[in-house]
Amino acid sequence: MLRRTNALATASSLRFRGPSSLSVQCLIPSTRSRGLASEAATNNSPRYAVLGSGITGLATAYFITQQIPRAKVTVFEAKDRIGGWLASKRVEVKDGTILFEGGPRTLRPAQNGVLAARLIQELDLGKDAIFTQNSSPAAINRYLYYPDRLVRMPHPSFGVWENFRTLMSEPVFATAIWSGLKEFFKEPRSAKITDESIASFFSRRLSREMVDRILSGVIHGIYAGDVEQLSAKSLFPKLYRDEVTQTSIIKGMLMSATEGLEMPKREGDFLAEMKAFAWDPLLKATLKDTSVFTFRDGMGMLSDALARKLWASENVEFKTSTPVKSLAPTENKTGIDITTFTNAEAQRFDHIVSCLSPDHLNALAPPTTTIAPETPSVTVMTVNLYFREPNLHPAGFGYLIPRATPFEQNPERALGVVFDTAYAPSFMDTDSATWHTADMDVLRAQREAGRMINVNDFGWYNFPEKPVVQDTVPNRGTKLTVMLGGHWWNDWPAYPDEKEGLAMARSILKRHLNITQEPEAFQVNLQKDCIPQYTVGHEARLMKAHNELWKSYKGRLRVAGSWIQGVGVNDCLRSAYDVVKGLRDGRDGTGLEQIGRDEYVRLKPVRRVQETDSA
């Protein structure tokens, strides 16, 4: 008999006890706002408002406190809780608790991810982090479900012969080699085409089959979106540019490998700036070999830690349960008056950063003004399941379901399945009897030499003393998440309820993985409008929005968030970082000023130095 196990609380509220260490849920009371130190103290300090307390809002407030220490910051949040859609929850099972993620579950440390990696150090999260290694099955084994089975995608570590065999024998890759060879000789697009769908671009350059059988699956896994609608220019800017500048995307890739990666100058500057950060050598070494990382109590620990830091600051005040009603520029446009639904009296700020969705922001602008671009979004249902039995799926990250998968194989319209077990070590991994290297002295010496410690494909920053795990059951089970909906559900008149969602997830698992067991715990989350869709023309709309914002608010209102330059948590952090840097440097801007105005540089190719003393 299936037993519904109730979520206990957010993962972190289990962890924190007492007033000195409250979780975000109880940290910010729903009806009370924590005031700034004193009115007098704010007199000469610039006043900043941050709208929204999701990960972008929290990061924006945090970066303001770091970069502009004199600033007084007020964070407005319509809901009675903060933290957005980082939804980590624990559920009880008979011998422990299992951590489920309703939203994002891991972070990559590369590119924009360097900011999250820095936060590990700045917020002292290293002791709670779990690093999955580049060499682990979670990093290497990615599957596509086509036409009626799981197919492992090629990876350099499998060797030339194995990859060639897969490419030649699996229908999913039927046209891949030939399409790649032909691409080299295709004419670049006409100058008249300023943007087009991902489907159109890659069908032209490669093949329709590759779009339908491979690329649409990858796009499901990132945007839960439709290749026919999404913009090639916004989501594949380098390849879109390479078609014109190099005459071929394959040639562009070869150039990157031999002569170094070409990237916008501001990206190069950003990476150089991050490199100059005073990294803890052990963390740096650990990150170098890390594919993804997460935390003991899940991703919610990141927003918790940010909120905790902000709450402790005298310069920050939170106003929860306070929906903003309007943003009126002052007469000379040197400030903005905010009114809220709870207080008709206007509060004046020098600068406002909106971390709201475009629709929410537009609702606050003066009547007849549209400041943010129309940006559709999709709804995703995540169904987390925990089974007592281990190894119910092949080792790996999970699988994606492309649009070409026959309907009878996916009538539920699932987007993919994540094997959460792959990045969540169990107590068995902390038992030295199962380690690849069990010699404690060797491990300690490595750690003291500032080197990565690799045990059973995981790195714990504080290994070997106190390794951390997410699930507190003694033995490894199987934890996975079925992802449903996205663009497939755009026209559905109503979304499935929890019972239907669970039934759909189980039916997928039975058909694809032959899992017929009852889950011991589950959780169904409907994340409404959670992923913005950068549809064709997105960049042009952002550029127009920049002009509108500038015209109306002359740089006093700026924007950050997942609708601008990437939908992931890392992109949100980057967007927050950039907007605050612009404010700190007194640069004119709106948060959108960089869109479509990139200058490019080519970085030197990175040559891996042969390590003589491998860790």
Ligand SMILES: C=Cc1c2[nH]c(c1C)Cc1[nH]c(c(CCC(=O)O)c1C)Cc1[nH]c(c(C)c1CCC(=O)O)Cc1[nH]c(c(C)c1C=C)C2
């Ligand atoms: C929870 C639903 C999400 C889907 N996409 C995203 C979320 C949060 C955003 C996203 N996912 C990935 C990236 C690329 C950057 C990266 O970290 O690799 C972005 C911006 C990749 C990704 N996709 C899935 C996983 C486990 C990851 C790694 C990072 C992460 O935790 O999100 C699985 C997955 N995500 C979605 C679907 C439909 C799916 C299916 C297997 C939608």
